Amino acid sequence: MKLYEENNLVILEDVENFDARAIFTCGQAFRWYEEKDGSFTTVHLGRVLNVLNEKDRVVFKGTNLEEFKEIWVDYFDLNTNYKEIRKTLSGNEILVNAMEYGKGIRILNQNHFEMLISFIISANNMIPRIKKSIEVISMRYGKFICEDENRKYYSFPTVEELSNATVEDLREFAKVGFRDKRIFDTVNMILNDKIDLNSFESLETDVLREELLKFSGVGNKVADCIMLFSYKRGEVFPVDVWIKRVMEKLFIKQETPVKKIAKEADRIFGKYAGYAQQYLFYYGREEKIGK
DNA sequence: CAACAGGTCGCTG
DNA sequence: CAGCGACCTGTT
Numbered sequence: 001m002k003l004y005e006e007n008n009l010v011i012l013e014d015v016e017n018f019d020a021r022a023i024f025t026c027g028q029a030f031r032w033y034e035e036k037d038g039s040f041t042t043v044h045l046g047r048v049l050n051v052l053n054e055k056d057r058v059v060f061k062g063t064n065l066e067e068f069k070e071i072w073v074d075y076f077d078l079n080t081n082y083k084e085i086r087k088t089l090s091g092n093e094i095l096v097n098a099m100e101y102g103k104g105i106r107i108l109n110q111n112h113f114e115m116l117i118s119f120i121i122s123a124n125n126m127i128p129r130i131k132k133s134i135e136v137i138s139m140r141y142g143k144f145i146c147e148d149e150n151r152k153y154y155s156f157p158t159v160e161e162l163s164n165a166t167v168e169d170l171r172e173f174a175k176v177g178f179r180d181k182r183i184f185d186t187v188n189m190i191l192n193d194k195i196d197l198n199s200f201e202s203l204e205t206d207v208l209r210e211e212l213l214k215f216s217g218v219g220n221k222v223a224d225c226i227m228l229f230s231y232k233r234g235e236v237f238p239v240d241v242w243i244k245r246v247m248e249k250l251f252i253k254q255e256t257p258v259k260k261i262a263k264e265a266d267r268i269f270g271k272y273a274g275y276a277q278q279y280l281f282y283y284g285r286e287e288k289i290g291k
Numbered sequence: 292c293a294a295c296a297g298g299t300c301g302c303t304g
Numbered sequence: 305c306a307g308c309g310a311c312c313t314g315t316t
Contacts, residue, residue, distance in 0.1 A: 027297065123298040129313070130297080177312025182299080219299045240297040258298095281297090 001078065005065040010072075012058040017082040019104020020051045020058070026105050026282040028229045030118050030131045031138075035150065043138070044075055045111060046155040048145055077106045085234075085275050092268065094250050095276055098283035105278050108229060112197035113190075114156040115230040120182050120217035122225070129175070136174040141165055162187050182217030189215060205233050220262075228274045237265040237273040245290030246280050 002013040012018065020040045024032040032042040039052035039061075049072065050061040063072060073079065086099050117137070122130050134156070141157035141164055165187070170180040189195065200208055208231060212223040224238035237243075239258045247261050248254065251268065269276040284290070 119297090120299095124296070124311080125298085126296050126314085128315095171312075175313065178310090179299090179312080217299065221298060225297090238297090242297065285297090 003065070003068070008061075008064075010060040010063055010065055010068045012060070012078075013056065015058065015078070017086075017104055017106065018053070018058050018076075019102075020053050022102050022104045022282060023076075023106050023108065026102065026278050027127070027285070028225075028278065029108055029110065030122075030127070030134050031114075031156070033150065041150070043145070043153055043155065045071060046143065046145055047071065048148075048153045074109050077109055080106075082106065082275075085272050089269060089272055089276055095269075095279065098276075098279040101286070102279050102282040105282060107234065107275065107278060109232060110230050111156065112200070112226070112230045113159055115226045116186065116197070116212075116215065116218070117156075117162070117183060119222040119225045120186060120215070121176055121179055123179060123217060123219070123222060125177075125179075133174045133176050137162070137165070137170075140169070140173060159187060159190050163191055179217060185216040186218075201231060205236065208233070209236075220258075224262075228277070234274040235266075235271045237262050237269070237277045239265075240281075242284050243277060243281055246284035249290040250280075 001015045004011055023029075024034075024040050024042065029042070031044070032040050034040055035050070037052065039050050041048065041050045043049075047067075048062050052059045052061070060068065060072065086103065089099065090096050118130065118134055121133050138154040138156050139152075141161045142155040143161075145153040145155055147153065162183075165174075165184070167180045167184045170176050170183055176183060190197070200211060203211065205227065208227060209220075209223050212218050212226055213220070218226070221238050221240055224236045227233035227236045228238060239247075239261050244256075244258060244261055247264065248256055252261070252264060256264070265273050265277070
């Protein structure tokens, strides 16, 4: 991996596993925009970044080398060796297909609070609507960052900022539906109990899950997503309807309850189950496996 | 117009 | 504690 700055752009070369489309559309992130030139623009920690895949390199616009190393290397999980992970997982023939299909996927390390709220919204919901709700929430309660020819950008609100939202506002403007009270209760629980989501980083995975399950709107699937996309728990295997279908169709070969699917995944994929989940999700949804 | 979509909650037995 | 219906919203 080679990283350097040139003409106000940060360039990444010699990275074999980086496909912006796969990264942003594999279901882990909601704050990205696909641009006309095929690049993707994303917002993270109050910063706006444009990412363009070229033939043999990735071009980042809107940052500099120093900030890139400080913020974006961790965000894009660039210190993780995906080739090695894929090699470890390659004992499974079915998974090899999916991995080849989505070999440019990387698991982003996103903000804890943003993931908590985003995945509460994701419950029984669809990606376009989830994105819209998060956009409205950022616009109304976050801070204005900047503006370009395409749109205005706002940061995802802090806990304090989002505590300005009433249940009614969340429903009326953000269109979160019955998740309005869950968001409101979760925000107020963090505030009232003075919960520090950063302090969760050091918890063991099972303890972390227990803590996350205490929030309103957080069940097993949502907790697993938060752990995988924000707490670097590569061993967890979130089971949604898509993954359920993929696992039933390709691996277990019969209808199986969600709880047993997670167990099976742990048995088959081990400590890299979360990475396997991302490859399978992307593959399964693109190819409509089981539908 | 009914069904459905990236689950969770709350109520039963 | 497993099972099951209800649930916003917007699209098909």
